[in-house]
Amino acid sequence: MKVFYFIFVLILIATSSMSVPAQLDSLLKEVKTAKSDTAKLRSLMLVTEFCDIPDIEKYSNQCIELADKLLQSDQWNKTDVLFAKSTAINNLGFMYHVYSDYNEAIQQYEECIEIYKEIEDTLGISRGYNNIAMVYKDAGDTEKAIEFLSQAFKVASETGDYELHNITLTNFSNIYTQQGELDKAIEYLYKAIKLQEDHDDSRGLGHTYTTLASLFHSQQDFDQALVYCEKAVEKGLEANDYDVLGSAYNNLGFVYDLMGDDSLALLNYSISLNYREEVNDLKGIAETYSNLGSYFMDLGDTTKGIEYIEESVVLREKIGNQEGLGNSYQKLAGYYLDKGDINRALDYGEKSFEIAMKIGYTEDIENSALVLSKIYMKLNRFEEAYKMHVLYLEKRDMLFNKENQKKIIEQQVDYEYAKKHLADSLNTAKTLEIAELEKTYKQEQLDKANQRNAAMLIGMLLLIAVVIMAFFAYQNKRRSEKTISLQKLKVEEQKHLLEESNKEIMDSINYAHRIQTAILPSSEHFNKLLPNSFVLYKPKDIVAGDFYWLEEVENKVIFAAADCTGHGVPGAMVSVICSNALTKSVIEEKLTDPGKLLDRTRELVIQTLSKSGDEVKDGMDISLCQLNGKKLAWAGANNPLWLIKKGSREILEIKANKQPVGVYADPKPFDTHMVDLDEGDTIYVFSDGYHDQFGGGKGKKLKTTNFKKLLTENNHLNMEEVKFKLDEFFESWRGEFEQLDDVCIIGVRV
Template sequence: MLSYCIVKKIVNIFLLLFSFVIVSGQSNTDSLLNILKESPLDTQRVNVLIELANALLYDYPDSSVTFLEESSELAKNLGFAEGEARAFLKLGEAYDVKGLFSKSVRSYEKAKEIYKSLKKDTEIGETLNSIGRECEKKGDLEMALQSYLSSLKIRERLKDTRGIASSMNSIGSIYLSLDDTIKAQEFFIKALDLITQVNNPVGIATVLNNLGLVFDKKDMPDSALLYYTKSLKIWEELGNTHTISRTLTNIGNVFYKKEDYKTALEYYNKSLAIKEEVGDITGKVNIFINIGVLYQKQGKLNDAVTETNKALKLAKEIRYIEGIKNCYDVLSELYVSLERYKEAYESMLNFSIYRDTLINENNSKMFLQLREEYEADKREKEIALGKAENEQNQATIKQQTTQIYAFGIGVVMLLVLAVVILNGYRQKRKANILLGAQNIEILKQKEVIEQKNDDIMASITYAKRIQEAILPPDKLVRQNLESSFVLFKPKDIVSGDFYWMEVKQNIVLFSVVDCTGHGVPGAFMSIVGHNGLNQAVNEYGLLQPGAILDKLNNLVELTLHKSEDSNVKDGMDIALCAYNSANNMLDYSGANNPLYIVRKKPAVFIHNNKIIEPSVENDNYALFEIKANRQPIGAYINRVPFSNHTFQLNKEDTVYIFSDGYPDQFGGSDGKKFKYKPFKELLITIQELEMSAQRKKLEETINDWRGDFEQVDDICIIGLRV
């Protein structure tokens, strides 16, 4: 029996052709193709092309695009504006199916302009809503919200209740993504009221689920459960397995947060059963991860490892990178708790690899290649070492044989000369044997130490290559901070300092991080910090530096399992900025590390409605210091939320963030520290230089100051001129 949609399509074609053709399923497409062959180049052909493209949309999107491009071109040549608009509207949908969201937006924009010329307000509202949906998928939430609001305005004027409800639900979703739960709830409630009036069960269930998400985010589990349960009941009545499974998972998440792990597990297993039934492997991966984390909370660490490895196996089979990354993230914590540190380290490295794969596929390949090279080098060394040991054993046997012969001759000589030299020879022989044994032992110990050193250096060198790979490429820095420099001078082969950059929604986030210690311990902490920053921004969607540091602190404490009474104060100091070059707005937050802003005189700096006095100044420039919170990232008593500072920068302002390695460097004639005041004075004296020349001057100055003294700490400075 034909579905309503197919019947509608067929009836439309019948009306166009004044003929009757009985078709269903695949025959519908065949009939359209036959009609197309006989269609003249007129409006009829435009409509048939659009209908054919629609029939092929989900199974053959490339063919659909081809037919729609022909349709739009023909409609334009015929002056058939409405047909051209319909073609572009459907073309936007086809590009969406292909995942080409930017092309989809451009097609919808063309449709919108044509509908504007035709004064088709209903279609304009629909098109604006589609544009918003594509922008949301691209991550351009600001443009998505603007499009949804424009669509809502039109639909309200037309009193289109169903359309108004759809727009309000979409707007609520944007506010939810921005963590504005108050606004999100407001729009979802309005959408629910309207969608109930038109009795649309799918829309009602969708909005109820979204309200559950709002209360879930507001940590109001009972309210979240109320809405999720109502949504689930409707989905079950409709028989929509996909949304049933999704809502079951949401309910499981609420019980997990309530620490009712038994009930949470029941809902996860119900959701898992549906995902297995419909063959949703991606969904199964996510559920196995949820179950693994649940077991971790219960202290069932081995069970947690088992469930997470199930997820990892499935994720690798379908190359689900996000899932693989999340599995390694969970496994790294589990292995630390189980004191399986080698596996924890490997999992952390793999987490870093697959996380960066989501951002840059080339980085992932480089990591994997480095590991393969390292393992190959290690195997070759082991083979060479085994061969050397075998040769040494053979030489030892030969030497022992020779010594036996020599000893025999010595015995004969002793018998002949026993009366004269027996006592003296025995004493000398004992001394020689003891000395020889000591020499052999020293040589063996030397070989062992040299081999150990070689192994350690190989591991450290490999760690250096990994650390270099996770630093932002120079090209990325130049593209997003055009007039800037980075001065990075590790004390050892690997560094406890690192710098980080991410670009989200036209905001450039950049930071300098100083981890506990330097060398290998500092490098390990740098991986923890790097992963935490990426997780805070890319997974939790945070863009405000203060909020990012609060989340980073939570992630670091979770990773290191530190508490207030911990004797080991592993952690990090950090200065983090978010810069918008479009309006020169800068947000900053810091853990112990301040921000310096150098401004040309006459310089006035107002922050939080207070005039800030310069920290140092000369005839032409003034340097203003924005102090950080006096607390690190990591274990700390009496912690407070990190402050977020917002500034309007002026043209030619220069911004600096840095670790303490530069001012703490010993040198000069008295072997004292460089210190912060001379560092500030140096910065204002180099303002006439280009940023690359500033970097060179800073490096030359600290090298001259250090002289023959050892570098005491890692050095990292980022400078940015507006």
């Protein structure tokens, strides 16, 4: 059956009417052979409609020049000449729009609207508003787009013009899709479907069904996506519209590709390509090339895959399709990332991201941010990787969230219910008419039978009553069973959605963990620079706000234990920023004095966190040491330094400045303290997570008193044994209580 269907499609393509290139050639001949200026003007106007985008400017200018010449004479119909001129200007606007020259596009469309007003073409005015709205959409100015679209909708409603009403509804859907508001997008699509059904518009329905299919597969609802793809094909065949069929088969191929059905994916991509090549749909051809590229790369045929993607780039650059280019660049970035060619991956990744941000399309930003995050990770640009990953999560959640899915399903149910209700109403009317006829006939029969059938009638009525009672009892039972079954299915579905959501959250947290782990010094590096030391690091969650830090410069070892605002993912994000600021201050700016180092780090942290434009109060508490032989320089922000001299059972404490590394009401320079050390002295720097822990059987805080006692009692042990004792005591104290905060302790013996 599938083979027959494929052959039928190919026959349909082969028997098509005159192609676009043939029409264009015919029109160009008419321009050359036209016997009058008005005939030439008409042909030039049509050429601007059919020519390739790079040729629009040449032919439009010729058309405008001829129109202006004719307008100087009174012998021509002014309205017809102005209409031809406005068509050429409109196509110029379209060209500038495609090339992303948004200001010039708006200027051309506004000039069109002025001409439409002069010739009182209200439909043209509405079209102009629609066009300007779409320019603002692509420029990322949603507010302006909706403003002009509302004007277009008002004019279309007043005139009652179906085409404009339909286009405006579709454009509203496009804007809300771009913003990731899929429930609103689908609401307008269903309004468009209702309008198209009322006007028996197979072509319009085909396009709308294709768009709906795209929205459903973006939500991973492949069953519904296939339903609407097949509806689009059906309508495309009804209308014999190759544009609809090219898009519908491309979408079918894409859905089958996502579902892993390779043979059906390739079959539908091939059919789509045939249709699109037949009408010289360069934008569509580039889209199918791009999809075929991904298809072959997924199969492992990277050579063929890259060929298709690069061909899509050539076409998209030719026609100035910026959104498509961003998509192709993103795929090339992913390919070169997997291949290990990081520089080329970065080049394509940043190009893709720049285009996505310029256009503002949510799904494109999501995809390009994910690829860039992975590229920055490979380049050890961890702060940028983290920011990109956060942006990716934000855009992904905007598109694929449970509220969106719920509203989409509600829109679909409302639409299907409305259709069913209409059908049921018609059936009910017919049923009532039949019932009335039957009632009349039975009454006549009863009159003829008189009293001799009375007993039989009563018996039948009693029987019917019993049957009805039994039927309703059965229905109630079925309804109860169905309700229970539906509730069970709903619980199972919610369980599945919750499991999927939890998995996605855990994947994101694990990714953040990888980024944070990458900024922490390795145990090998720590032991190399501080051989007689330990780090006890116990994050409360998978990722932490606490971190430890280590660098060496000019034979000076600089290390710190830091506690950033919060814990978990928010704390981890701040820790990446603070760690990078410390590293930059030491490695790039060569600061080694602890006080000055914290002063500069504070400036960098405030500068980074203030980029959002909001008042940000995040920062860190830190205890920072610079060790040069037996000379110790130290500075602290809220967290102290503890020192145990060799053979002593007392802790010497150097207090920190009472201010964080971050925004503070009355900031002061951090003090640097100098300490002479002897061999066997032990230094401790730490966050507050250890001594703030609740437990001990009665739910009390561990407190610094117990912490100090534990350190002094075990000071005779080597550093690994001290670490073991600290960890053992902490877990024993915590017992069944939840860990309150992140824990970070560094111990160094001279």
